[in-house]
Amino acid sequence: MEYKPDLAGDFDQLGRKYYKDLQRRNIVRLVLTYFAPLVILIIYFNIEYNAILREGKRLHLESIAENQSKTLDLFLSERLVNLSNLVDNPKFTIPPPSDTMEIYLEHLKRNSDAFVDIGFFDPSGVQAAYAGPYPLLEKRNYGNEEWYKNLKSGQDRFIITDIYLGFRQKPHFTIAVSRIIDGQFVILRATLEPDRIYEYITSLEGASEIYTSIVNPDGLYQLVTPHIGTLLESSSIVPPQEPRLGTDKVKIKGRDFVYSYSWLSRARWALIAQWSESRNESFFSGFRLQMFLISLIVMLGILIVIVFRARKLVRMQIESDQAKAQLEHAARLASIGELAAGIAHEINNPLAVINEEAGLMKDLMDPQFKTDTTFDDLKPHIDSIHESVFRCRDITRKLLFFVRKTDVTFKPHDIHAMIDGVVDGFLGREMAVSNIKIVKNYGANIPELTTDVHQLQQVILNIMNNAVDAISGPGQIKIGTTHENHEIRIAISDTGKGMNPDQMSRIFHPFYTTKGVGKGTGLGLSVSYGIVKNLGGKIVVESSLGKGSTFILVFPKD
Amino acid sequence: MADKIRLLIVDDEVKFLDSIAQRLEMRGLDVTKATNGEEALKAASVAQFDLGLLDLKMPGMDGKQVLEILKKTHKFIEVIILTGHGSLDSAVECTKLGAFNYLPKPYEIEKLLEILKDAYEARMRKKFELDMSRMEKIGQLAMGNSALGVLRALRELDNEEK
Numbered sequence: 001m002e003y004k005p006d007l008a009g010d011f012d013q014l015g016r017k018y019y020k021d022l023q024r025r026n027i028v029r030l031v032l033t034y035f036a037p038l039v040i041l042i043i044y045f046n047i048e049y050n051a052i053l054r055e056g057k058r059l060h061l062e063s064i065a066e067n068q069s070k071t072l073d074l075f076l077s078e079r080l081v082n083l084s085n086l087v088d089n090p091k092f093t094i095p096p097p098s099d100t101m102e103i104y105l106e107h108l109k110r111n112s113d114a115f116v117d118i119g120f121f122d123p124s125g126v127q128a129a130y131a132g133p134y135p136l137l138e139k140r141n142y143g144n145e146e147w148y149k150n151l152k153s154g155q156d157r158f159i160i161t162d163i164y165l166g167f168r169q170k171p172h173f174t175i176a177v178s179r180i181i182d183g184q185f186v187i188l189r190a191t192l193e194p195d196r197i198y199e200y201i202t203s204l205e206g207a208s209e210i211y212t213s214i215v216n217p218d219g220l221y222q223l224v225t226p227h228i229g230t231l232l233e234s235s236s237i238v239p240p241q242e243p244r245l246g247t248d249k250v251k252i253k254g255r256d257f258v259y260s261y262s263w264l265s266r267a268r269w270a271l272i273a274q275w276s277e278s279r280n281e282s283f284f285s286g287f288r289l290q291m292f293l294i295s296l297i298v299m300l301g302i303l304i305v306i307v308f309r310a311r312k313l314v315r316m317q318i319e320s321d322q323a324k325a326q327l328e329h330a331a332r333l334a335s336i337g338e339l340a341a342g343i344a345h346e347i348n349n350p351l352a353v354i355n356e357e358a359g360l361m362k363d364l365m366d367p368q369f370k371t372d373t374t375f376d377d378l379k380p381h382i383d384s385i386h387e388s389v390f391r392c393r394d395i396t397r398k399l400l401f402f403v404r405k406t407d408v409t410f411k412p413h414d415i416h417a418m419i420d421g422v423v424d425g426f427l428g429r430e431m432a433v434s435n436i437k438i439v440k441n442y443g444a445n446i447p448e449l450t451t452d453v454h455q456l457q458q459v460i461l462n463i464m465n466n467a468v469d470a471i472s473g474p475g476q477i478k479i480g481t482t483h484e485n486h487e488i489r490i491a492i493s494d495t496g497k498g499m500n501p502d503q504m505s506r507i508f509h510p511f512y513t514t515k516g517v518g519k520g521t522g523l524g525l526s527v528s529y530g531i532v533k534n535l536g537g538k539i540v541v542e543s544s545l546g547k548g549s550t551f552i553l554v555f556p557k558d
Numbered sequence: 559m560a561d562k563i564r565l566l567i568v569d570d571e572v573k574f575l576d577s578i579a580q581r582l583e584m585r586g587l588d589v590t591k592a593t594n595g596e597e598a599l600k601a602a603s604v605a606q607f608d609l610g611l612l613d614l615k616m617p618g619m620d621g622k623q624v625l626e627i628l629k630k631t632h633k634f635i636e637v638i639i640l641t642g643h644g645s646l647d648s649a650v651e652c653t654k655l656g657a658f659n660y661l662p663k664p665y666e667i668e669k670l671l672e673i674l675k676d677a678y679e680a681r682m683r684k685k686f687e688l689d690m691s692r693m694e695k696i697g698q699l700a701m702g703n704s705a706l707g708v709l710r711a712l713r714e715l716d717n718e719e720k
Binding site: 344345347348349351352353354355356357359360363369371381384388 | 571573574577578580581584615642643662663664665667
């Protein structure tokens with residue numbers, strides 16, 4: 001089965017935290033890399049889409065305003081034609097008799113049920129004949145009315161008035177045509193109900209999402225739905241006179257309000273189209289909602305991929321770290337392998353001593369040799385056996401310490417206890433035999449260092465071994481510790497032969513050794529360098545030829 | 559006793575040296591001890607040895623060097639190499655240089671005694687063969703030579719053998 005590192009199980013708390021952090025950093029980096037362009041793209045498309053949408057809506061609104069104003073123009077023209085046809089009839093008499101007026105009205109109503117009544121004005125401005133629901137209006141003088149004066153002045157041959165209440169106190173508007181018949185200035189006029197016109201307009205296409213209204217140049221509503229205003233009251237919208245057709249916006253209660261307008265050619269009216277309230281869609285609707293959902297799904301997909309990718313990256317990192325650790329261990333084993341024959345020698349010699357001492361003791365007790373052996377004769381041989389046994393034990397212990405593979409565990413450690421463990425525990429006897437004096441110069445109040453004690457002890461052992469080799473005879477090794485400038489330093493100085501600059505530049509290279517063939521592997525310092533770097537520190541070397549070398553382990557400590 | 563086997567043991571491990579020397583002495587050998595190469599050669603320069611027991615790895619002069627010198631200066635000595643080293647390469651190399659055999663440490667005393675016996679027999683055989691050929695040569699020289707000529711020839715033979 002393929003081995004897969006398990007974040008939860010394979011590491012201690014600190015290792016897990018390190019890899020979790022690494023994973024988090026990877027995810028954030030990937031999310032930024034992949035999402036930033038996507039978000040920018042989404043914002044860009046949203047802006048573009050909004051612009052297109054606005055333009056589309058503007059065109060739509062404008063076309064409705066134009067269409068409906070044209071329809072209304074056409075409607076008004078037809079009504080004018082209806083009226084003109086009556087007065088231009090050769091049979092038209094002045095004044096028309098009232099029963100003829102009734103026939104005229106009926107005729108008009110057949111053309112359009114918007115017609116309410118019809119009236120005839122003699123040259124004095126008096127309504128001489130009338131047919132319709134307001135007979136009281138007959139005989140009234142309209143000579144001072146604006147529309148009458150305009151017609152009389154001969155400016156126009158027809159007129160369509162604004163909507164007004166007039167004598168009858170009911171909203172209506174007037175269309176009138178003037179003629180000179182038999183040298184007399186006469187006017188035929190009809191009034192129409194605006195409601196009919198409004199129904200007509202609002203029944204057109206698109207009217208459900210759009211409100212249409214009609215205002216005069218003064219901004220008074222001529223026709224309006226109760227949703228947005230009241231008839232003959234001021235509208236907040238007063239469209240400009242030029243251009244005749246367009247889209248504009250006004251500020252109503254602090255908000256921009258867009259409308260389209262189109263001025264009629266028959267009347268002094270402008271048709272205004274605006275979006276109804278229900279058309280005021282929310283931000284997330286329709287296409288935008290779709291876009292948003294798709295983006296969300298895509299981003300979610302990317303996020304899942306990113307998380308998996310980041311986990312894979314971390315797993316690869318873990319595998320690489322483990323491979324590195326295995327390599328380190330292999331290097332250590334290789335160096336042991338190279339030393340194996342020598343180590344066998346170290347063990348075989350005391351074994352040979354034991355063998356001979358035991359054999360000798362047997363011989364001494366053997367009757368055939370007829371020795372007169374006492375305990376005192378045997379004692380030195382027994383002591384010798386004991387001594388040899390302990391020599392063997394020390395060698396195997398040292399060996400095991402060196403090759404033992406343990407997981408890297410970071411814990412706070414008292415560095416002095418750790419150094420003592422190496423110096424007294426493993427090197428004491430060798431130092432005594434080699435006539436090397438150890439001087440400990442430990443600083444006071446050195447804080448605990450969070451590190452992997454096993455690895456660090458190996459580094460110290462390596463450096464100490466090198467120091468012993470460099471001294472080769474009577475000498476001194478000084479071990480000092482300091483804590484200053486947020487750094488813990490462990491300095492190991494020897495009084496050995498020292499190094500020249502060329503040697504110093506190469507001591508951390510793998511397989512570089514100054515020791516004899518078979519004695520050194522050239523791996524000790526290169527592996528130590530890797531270990532210290534992994535533990536977050538560095539190794540500083542000072543040396544002068546003939547005087548000795550100093551190796552300083554520097555670890556940051558806040 | 560004149561017919562005791564004369565043995566030179568060289569080993570830097572003093573305790574080992576003392577014990578094995580005592581044990582071999584108890585078995586009737588005439589043992590001379592040396593703790594390094596220089597000491598061994600010094601002893602060999604003043605006394606004759608039938609056999610040598612050499613430790614291979616020693617400070618200063620190692621067993622191989624001692625072997626080479628001994629074989630040059632002592633015509634009949636047979637040397638057995640002792641080694642505690644894991645690799646037997648250098649011990650085998652020594653047999654090519656003239657060592658009789660080698661023995662990895664630690665070993666059973668019986669095994670050592672057996673090898674010592676074989677080595678001594680080989681040494682004796684070699685000496686016997688040489689003596690025989692010498693006798694033959696002397697016989698050949700004596701025939702048809704003046705007494706003076708025979709004496710001169712014997713001196714040459716002696717010089718050869720040294």
